[in-house]
Amino acid sequence: MCAMSRTMVNRYRAExxxxxxxxxxxxxxxxxxxxxxxxxxxxxxARTAA
Structure with a gap:
């Protein structure tokens, strides 16, 4: 659903x-x-609000 690597998803989860x-x-x-x-x-x- 999102074009993020497993590593990036895990990093975001940890944060x-x-x-x-x-x-x-x-x-x-x-x-x-x-x-x-x-x-x-x-x-x-958030992108459109900035």
Missing amino acids: GRYPQAVPLGDRRIAFVREEVLAWIDARIA
Whole structure:
């Protein structure tokens, strides 16, 4: 959904700048689609507000 590398997503997660992951099992996670879309929309809004 977003063209960021896994490394960048993990960096943003560590900094608290990306939606929280949902654990699915051993070494597997997922993200809630609506939360990721809201995060993308917020980034777009911040861009247009600047």
